[in-house]
Amino acid sequence: MKSKTLFEKIWEKHVVHEEDGKPTLLYIDLHLVHEVTSPQAFEGLRETNRQVRRKDLTFATMDHNVPTINRNKIEDEVSAKQIDALRKNCSDFDVELFDLSSPYQGIVHVIGPEQGLTRPGMTIVCGDSHTSTHGAFGSLAFGIGTSEVEHVLATQCLWQNRPKTFEVRVDGKRPKGVTAKDIILTIIGEIGTAGATGTVVEYRGETIASLSMEQRMTICNMSIEAGARAGMISPDEITFEYLKNKPRIKESGNYEQLVKAWTGLATDDGAEFDNSISLNASEMSPQVSWGTSPGMVTSVTGNVPNPKNEEDPVKRKSIQSALDYMNLKPDTKIEDIKLDTVFIGSCTNSRIEDLIAASKVIEGNKVSSNINAIVVPGSQLVKHQAEKLGLDKIFKDAGFDWRESGCSMCLGMNPDQLSPGERCASTSNRNFEGRQGKGGRTHLVSPIMAAAAAINGRFVDIRSYDIDFGEY
Amino acid sequence: MEKFKTVTSVLTPLDSANVDTDQIIPKQFLKKIEKTGFGEFLFYDWRYNDEGTINKNFVLNKKEYKGSKILLARDNFGCGSSREHAPWALKDYGFVVIISTSFADIFYNNCFKNGILPIVVEEDNLDYLFKIATETKNFPLEVNLLENEIKNEDGFSLKFEIDTFRKECLIKGLDDIDLTMAHSEKIDSFEKTLKFT
Numbered sequence: 001m002k003s004k005t006l007f008e009k010i011w012e013k014h015v016v017h018e019e020d021g022k023p024t025l026l027y028i029d030l031h032l033v034h035e036v037t038s039p040q041a042f043e044g045l046r047e048t049n050r051q052v053r054r055k056d057l058t059f060a061t062m063d064h065n066v067p068t069i070n071r072n073k074i075e076d077e078v079s080a081k082q083i084d085a086l087r088k089n090c091s092d093f094d095v096e097l098f099d100l101s102s103p104y105q106g107i108v109h110v111i112g113p114e115q116g117l118t119r120p121g122m123t124i125v126c127g128d129s130h131t132s133t134h135g136a137f138g139s140l141a142f143g144i145g146t147s148e149v150e151h152v153l154a155t156q157c158l159w160q161n162r163p164k165t166f167e168v169r170v171d172g173k174r175p176k177g178v179t180a181k182d183i184i185l186t187i188i189g190e191i192g193t194a195g196a197t198g199t200v201v202e203y204r205g206e207t208i209a210s211l212s213m214e215q216r217m218t219i220c221n222m223s224i225e226a227g228a229r230a231g232m233i234s235p236d237e238i239t240f241e242y243l244k245n246k247p248r249i250k251e252s253g254n255y256e257q258l259v260k261a262w263t264g265l266a267t268d269d270g271a272e273f274d275n276s277i278s279l280n281a282s283e284m285s286p287q288v289s290w291g292t293s294p295g296m297v298t299s300v301t302g303n304v305p306n307p308k309n310e311e312d313p314v315k316r317k318s319i320q321s322a323l324d325y326m327n328l329k330p331d332t333k334i335e336d337i338k339l340d341t342v343f344i345g346s347c348t349n350s351r352i353e354d355l356i357a358a359s360k361v362i363e364g365n366k367v368s369s370n371i372n373a374i375v376v377p378g379s380q381l382v383k384h385q386a387e388k389l390g391l392d393k394i395f396k397d398a399g400f401d402w403r404e405s406g407c408s409m410c411l412g413m414n415p416d417q418l419s420p421g422e423r424c425a426s427t428s429n430r431n432f433e434g435r436q437g438k439g440g441r442t443h444l445v446s447p448i449m450a451a452a453a454a455i456n457g458r459f460v461d462i463r464s465y466d467i468d469f470g471e472y
Numbered sequence: 473m474e475k476f477k478t479v480t481s482v483l484t485p486l487d488s489a490n491v492d493t494d495q496i497i498p499k500q501f502l503k504k505i506e507k508t509g510f511g512e513f514l515f516y517d518w519r520y521n522d523e524g525t526i527n528k529n530f531v532l533n534k535k536e537y538k539g540s541k542i543l544l545a546r547d548n549f550g551c552g553s554s555r556e557h558a559p560w561a562l563k564d565y566g567f568v569v570i571i572s573t574s575f576a577d578i579f580y581n582n583c584f585k586n587g588i589l590p591i592v593v594e595e596d597n598l599d600y601l602f603k604i605a606t607e608t609k610n611f612p613l614e615v616n617l618l619e620n621e622i623k624n625e626d627g628f629s630l631k632f633e634i635d636t637f638r639k640e641c642l643i644k645g646l647d648d649i650d651l652t653m654a655h656s657e658k659i660d661s662f663e664k665t666l667k668f669t
Contacts, residue, residue, distance in 0.1 A: 016662045017655050022637045025655060027662055037555065039505035050649070065503065078503040085505045129554040129578060143578055145556035146507075147585035147648070155652045157659060161635065193490055194548040194574055227551065229577050293490050314546060318489055411553075413499045420522065432494045432552060434517050 003268035006234045007165050007200045010140045010265070014123050016157055023159040029122040029139075031152050032108050033060035033095065035086040036413070037127030041150035042089035052093045053156045059117060060090050061098040063107045064413045068376050068403035071100050079414065093153075104247075106379020106405040109133040109347040113217065114381055116246025120235035120262040125152055130347045130429065131230075132223040136216035137243075138235030138265050140200065143224065163229045166199035167273035170207040172282035177463040179357075179472060180215035181349060181427070181446035183207070184222040185287035187279065189297040196228035199275065202267060203233050207281040212471065213242040214351045221348045222429050225294040234266035286462050288334050289431045289444040291322035296431070298334060300449065300461045306330035325433050326441050327421070335459050337443070341424040342373040342454040343436070344447050345403075346410035349427035350378030354447040355386050357472040359394045361451035361465060367399035368457030374401040374416065376408040400454070412437045425453040448472070474587050475645035479569055479615040481541035483605035486531055491545055492552035493579060497561040510557055511564030532565075542569040542613055544601055549590075550579025559586045569615050571622075573598050584638050585648070589617060591632045600628065617643060 004012075017025040031054075038060070045051070052058055065079040074080040083100075090097040098105045104115060109130055112118040118134045124141035125131060127149040134141035144158070152158055168187055188195070201223050208219070216233050223231025240259050243249050249258065285299040296319075298305070304323065307330060310316040323330060328337070344350070344358055355377065367373045375395050377383035383405055386392055392402045409416040410428035418424055418440025427450050431442040445453065448462045448469065501513040518530045526533050543562070549572040550558060559582045562570070570583070571591045583590045593601075604611050604626065611624040617639060623629040640646070652659075 017658050023635075025652065025658075027659070027666075029666075036502050040507045040556075043505070048649070076503075082503050082505060127554060127556075129552065143554035145554055145559075145578060145582035145585060147556060147582065151649050151652065154649050155656075155659065156663075157652055157655075159648060159652070193551055194576070197548070197574060197577060224552075224578075227548065227576060293492075314489055317487075321488075411494075411499050413502065430492075430494070430552060432492045434498055435494050438498070438517055439522070 003271040005165055005267045005271045005273060006138055006202060006232055006265055007140060008271070010121055010123065011162065013121070023161045025157050026123060026160045028125050028152050028156055028158060029057060030112070030117060030124040031058045032112055032124070032126035032131070033058060033149065034064055034108050034126070034128060035062045035082045036064045037146050038089065038149055039082060039085045040146050041127070041153055042093060044150040045093065045153060050154045052095060052153045055094050057156065058095045058153065059098070060086060060095050061105055061108050061111060062086055062100060064407045064411065066100060066406040067414050068406050068408050068416055071404050076415070103380050106381065107347045107350065107407055109221065110351060110378035110382065113137065113213070114246065114379060116243055116249035119243065119258070120239060121265050125158065129224040130221050132228065133217050133221040133347055135220040135223065135230050135232035136213060137239055138232060138262070140230055140232065142230040164199045164274040166196050166201045166228070167276040168201050168203050169205035169276065169278040170203065170281050171205040171278070172207060172280040174207060174281045174284065175463070176469065177286055177448065178281065178284045179446040179448065180211055180218040182284055182287045183281065184219045185289065185294070185297045185444065186284050188222065188226045188295050189287070190279065191226055191277065193225060193293050193295040194227040196223065196226040199228055201226070201228045201231045202273070203231060204267070205278070208233060209236065212353060213238060214353045217351070218348055222294065225429060235262050236266065286446065286449050288449065288459055289442070290326065290328060290334065291319065292325050292431055292433050293318070293322070294429065294431060294444060296322055297444070300334050300459055302334055304328045304330060304332040304334070335461065338423070338458045339371060339425050339453055340422045341418060342371055342450050343376070343409040343424055343426040343428065344374070344450050345376030345378070345408050346428035347378065347407070348429045349447045350376060350382065352382050352385050353472055354427065355382070355391050356389070357469050358447040358451040359391045360467050360469065361448050361462070362398045362400070362455070363394050365398055365455045367454045370457055371454055373399065373454040374403055374409065376403045376416070377405050379405045409436050411435060425450045425459065473645040473647060476568070476587055476589060476617055476642040478617070479541050480612050482537065482610045482612050483542050483544050483601055484531060484537040484540040485602050485605035486543060486545045487602060489546035490548045490551055493550055493555050493558040494552055496550070496558040497555065502555060502557050507560050508564065510561035511566070514561040514565045536610060539566065541566055542571065542615065543567045544598065544605060545570065545572045547573045549575050551576040554578045556582045556585070559583050559588050563588055571598065571601060584642060587642065587645070589615065589642060591615070591622065593630065593632060597630055
């Protein structure tokens, strides 16, 4: 039998209809819904008198707009209206909702895996580009627009052109302090923000295989920042073990059968990819973004680039305008960049392992006097788990704000925003102009780099700390 | 969906690469629950100064580009968030064609759902279009989707590639969901084979 990639196996199992010259009609196993990209889709169903085809495969939560301080009273009327619209839509169309009062509410890409809804071999969509996160489980997961949300609600299918496959291999031993976040930032820096456009990336190699599920999610999460349609990792024992006791899997009572079905999904030896690159983790270092695109990254020991050294005029202009926006002089040392804010959270880095690792840096220290620092756990479950471990106390004692779960300052749709000119070390995924608040300046880093920055008021090399982060 | 017709318009040159959907429509405008009325917020942070006045230096605010239906942009246009509010805003403002050397996948897809034609051209052709758009004689470009052709009175003519299925949907203004519903028997029988979800 021909060797196949994980992507090929999933794609072929989900073809409902195909004909020459047309996209393929693909079946969708799991549809996740949130308040920002769904109201117009539900409205479309109403206008055309259509129903949700598979209520049992559709799950909703509110995360983008939700306040992280007082969740019972949403002061922004427009946000409140959007959240109410989701409640009404879920009730009218009979879709299960993890509402604000639910102990399982959280960022949609945190709660899918946490509940055991996300599983190997599935096709998963959501009206959010970071849906690629779920690919960490060996699923084909990608973001869609609102028209497609409506299409999936009505038909449980999507028209898709078959993407190409792209193997990104990472081998070698990660040095201490180099986290999954640093690996993905290095990859994006290497291939560029459009480097994987039109492709589904499979992350492979011994370094990737050694990562925990949460670290794999961090990697797959930022596939979109490299332009990829989706990112995925072949499922293995680590994947199966992680899912074993998740609520929805336990409820189904057929874990053994599921594992049987999942075994064999992994990419076969000798399977071919359309494109392939290989990186060595042992040469990687903690990364800090300096510009306004996630590919604009460098090592913590590096400098901000000088546009004079760039020959390509389009790139030179991009660097110059990024430096202008970021208010950075060419050749500034990364470690000399002073900060105003530290944000630990987002669908990239807000899970329990992230919070544990960051707390190890924080413990016994104080947040620098000029820094405003917040921690926003990815879900209510993560929050409670952290509180059980006493992490909330460590963060609060150091001077961090300890918040309720949601997307928060990653995109600032709720009140957690940067003010114009404010400079932030952020564990999120995008450093676009104005992303965290109009005029705000974002530097993307790992949670342990963010924690060290909070204490020092500027970036410092986390490798200089004598802390045992275990396998993080 | 409205049928896509031949467009003739001057070009609006947005000379930036990696224009993300956060720039096309900033997050504070994503809270509406309707699809309409996003045009006034298109490129908001670039179009308006901090105090809310018009930024006269921004290309969309220059009088020679008023009423333009064709936007030029550099590489990787529409990257970032999947928000369909981005094409809604572009369409509502009046753009129906976007020309670049490349587009981000989700944005590219979203354009077709909203009657916008994204055209990919080689860099030298894009450079030419930018050049005429910024010179005094901004030759109107004719975009003929039936013929896969863009041309102008300057003698410029170029065939562009487009997926035939998407082309047909744009020209006929087809609704995707209706198309899919035509396959509902196939979906029904596919569902019967589902095992491990």
